[in-house]
Amino acid sequence: MLSMARGSPDILAGMVENTTTQAATDLRRDATEVLRRLVGRPDAEFHEGQFEAIQALVEGGRRALVVQRTGWGKSAVYFVASLLLRARGSGPTLIVSPLLALMRDQVAAAERAGVRAAAINSANAVEWGEIRGRLEADEIDVLLVSPERLNNPRFRAEQLPDLVRRMGLLVIDEAHCISDWGHDFRPDYRRIKDLIRELSDSVPVLATTATANERVVHDVEEQLAAGTAEVFSLRGPLARKSLRLGVLRLSGPKAQLAWLLSNLDALPGSGIVYSLTVSAAEDIARALRDAGHVVRSYTGRTDAQERAEAEQDLKDNKVKALIATSALGMGFDKPDLGFVVHVGAPSSPVAYYQQVGRAGRGTDNADVLLLPGPEDRAIWQYFATSSMPDQERAEAVLAALGQNGTMSAPQLEASVNLRRSPLELLLKVLAVDGVVERVQGGWASTGRPWVYDAERYQRVAAARVAEQNAMLDYEHTEGCRMEFLSRALDDPAAAPCGRCDNCAGAWYPTGIDETAQQGAQSALGRVGVELEPRAMWPSGMDRLSVPVKGRIKPEEQMGSGRALARLTDLGWGSRLREIFEGQGADGPVPDDMLAACVQVLAQWGWGERPVAVVNLPSRRRPELVRSLAQGLASVGRLPYGGELAYAHDGPRNGPGGSSAFRLADVWEQFSVPAEMASNVQAAPGPILLVDDLADSRWTITEAARTLRRAGADGVLPFVLALNA
Incomplete structure (x- = not known):
């Protein structure tokens, strides 16, 4: 019995091991x-x-x-x-x-x-x-x-x-x-x-x-x-042997688009062309379609049904490419995806690898090419902090909820000077911090204390900058590109691939034919974006002592307008960003820009031609705005009626912020000078109202209301840039 007892643990261990092995x-x-x-x-x-x-x-x-x-x-x-x-x-x-x-x-x-x-x-x-x-x-x-x-x-x-x-x-x-x-x-x-x-x-x-x-x-x-x-x-090891990586540095959007026009069809199979912004994706897709390429755009503005159709068209090889933002990313599954091209670089090597990892899953070869752009860093900077809460605004949201109880997002917009998208993102961050919660009817405070974690957000911001610098290092590295990406993912199996442009030489075409250059120039020279009129007042204006709600009266509305371009457009957007983001002195509108604006007016197709041109006053770019209005009046052989005046002190806060706060800032801050009033009342037709930038559109909406109340038959807005 003693011997059996001494042997029991070994026997039992063997039985357990046998049972475990059998179970496995x-x-x-x-x-x-x-x-x-x-x-x-x-x-x-x-x-x-x-x-x-x-x-x-x-x-x-x-x-x-x-x-x-x-x-x-x-x-x-x-x-x-x-x-x-x-x-x-x-x-x-x-x-x-x-x-x-x-x-x-x-x-x-x-x-x-x-x-x-x-x-x-x-x-x-x-x-x-x-x-x-x-x-x-x-x-x-x-x-x-x-x-x-x-x-x-x-x-x-x-x-x-x-x-x-x-x-x-x-x-x-x-x-x-x-x-x-x-x-x-x-x-x-x-x-x-x-x-x-x-x-x-x-x-x-x-x-x-x-x-x-x-x-x-x-x-x-x-x-x-x-x-x-x-x-x-x-x-496991993260590198995919099927991918052939490369980087081709070109001078800017025109050269990038011309390269695509010249070489898209030479890329294997069907694939994805990524861009950093919605406008760029739409511009590239339009230019490629106009040149006869079978492509579709895929962005955050694409509705759900169209997204599903576009995905299926790519899977069925009915299109050469989807021209996409990061909206087409995680989870899209096409094992035989033949190529991924980036027009503009993502903000980190890890994000880049996530997107290029869509290619070559079920094939021996797939091509991956990065066409970095000169504006990449500015776009990175915008997105780098978009998910991190601003302390002052977060505290304002919590104070509003604490004072008023449950509030909808439109109601909060009227209490906190923050646009809907960043407001909703901030509410999500505060919700996961446990200080607000989504309830029937909107958002409510949980009553828990909240402390802004400045150290954490500073660390995250620093990490984002480091990632951006690493992406620039990837663009300029002379070593293996796949090994670089693998090391960025801390992959212990990182090793030279023998396939990328640094390992085996440039594998991609670098030539751009003359027809493609002309096509790119034509596409990027395209002018004219619709400026849709506001139809409804923002919610909660009574909280800001502005006595309006519901629909804007038809007799006080402006008509549908035009902008030369969006600030995010590939073509004129670049020139306009230089004006609006630069620190240079004010000056008259450049001749070529005026000529492009005249082209927009010529293509407008309005039902009733304007009978006069007036402009808004501007504190930051008065000469630019005035010269634009005068130039359009001269070319169109229309009388120039001068510019509206500021009533009281005029707007103070400038572009940005929520619709409610922006309207409150401009409400009744314009007036029609006496010498303009008689001409406005006598004019048997609409007035062309000129400004430099439409952001929330409330400045030009309120200026148009002022003109309509002064007797204008109608108001047709025109701006250089649309920030949308």
Whole structure:
């Protein structure tokens, strides 16, 4: 008995080991069967690391982070794990996914594989009731939601509590978005940390990303652990051997566009041409289409249905390229994507690699070319701080909510001098900090104290600058470009690729034919943008002592107007930015700019020709505005009626801020001089009203109202630049 007793621990250990080994064997067999059903191939096997991640989730119930290149098969991990957990009696998997495009692809892939999947997002609210019923009937294996749904009052109240109670697996796709240090940080993703804390320790959690350096990895691991769990991390080599990288430095937008016109068709297959701004994407797409290329634009202004159609056209090779902003990014899946070209560089090597990683997933070769632009840094600077709250404005929002209770975004605009987009982003940041919450009817304060974390935001801002400098280093490096990107991702397997332009010589064409140069010149010389009139007064003007609401009276409205160009346009936008962003002295409108404005007027197609020209007064550029109005009057053989006068002290705050505050600043701040009034009243037709810049459009709207009230039959606005 003593001998048996002494041997018992070894015997028991052997039995446990045998049992554990058998369990792992059984799990691998079952997992392989599911994988083969998913991909529809009887010989399919797991890539290195895939089964280990599945095992950690299914057997260990662990928190796991998988950092693997696009195309490695991260979705196979969570789909296989989901079905195995469901077979063991677990509840549905919840996948937090950042983009509608990604959701569409994931739902379609799941359904093809027999996984019962559904998505809840802003585009399918009418289906929420049906999906909830299917969840209650246990007829859904995988539910995909956007991070924004986690802050939706209806979703939080009606569906999230039951999901938390029944959840079998939580998946956080594109998990670098959790991190302040991630290249695509999103405030709503930070709510996931709170969701993890609500889960039972027995519920496995999987976070996946293809682009994360060590700093992001550590940050995500801490959030997954939630202070209690050990995280299983799996990290593989991130470089893709199929990509052939290159950088071609050209003089500016004209040369970039001419290169595309000359060489787009020579690029392999179909692909993506990225630009940094919406206007640039639309300009490039229009120029390419006019030259006979089959392309479509894809931006934040593209509606959901058109986005889906554009994605499908690219997948079906019906277009040579989508001309896109970063709106087409994470999750778009076309294994045979042949090329990615950037007109203008993203602000960090990590962000750049995330976008170029769309190419070459299922092919041996794909071309990736960067055409950096002279204006890249200015665009980077704008976006670098857009996700970080301004202390003064944050405190103003909290004070307004504390004083007034629940307020809608339009009501807050009338209380805080901040435009809708940055206001909503600020509210998201404050919500994840726990000091405001979205409720029925708008936003409310939680009453919790808030302290501006200046040190944190300074560190993030410094990191953004370092990333921008690293992107410039990538552009100028004489070493291997793939190795540079891999090192930026802290990939221990970083090594020379032997394929990029620095390793093997320039592989891309550098020639630009004369026809393309002429086409680029014509496209960038295009003039004229519609300036739409305001039809409604901003909400909450009574809070600012301005007695208006609802629709602007027709007899006080201006008509549809024109601008020479947007400030963000590739062509005239560059010249206009020099004027409006520069520190140079005021001066008369340049001759070529005046000629372009005359061309806009010639193409206007107005129903009734203006009978006189007047201009707004300007404190910053009086000579520019006055000379523009006088020049248009002279060329058009119209009387120049002078300029409006400032009433009282005139506007003080300048462009920017919320619509409500901008209107309050200009309200009744213009007057019609006596010598102008008689001409305005006598003129049997509309007045052409000239200014330099339309930003919120409330300055020119109020000036037009002043003219209409003074007797003008109509007002047609014209400005040099539209800031939109």
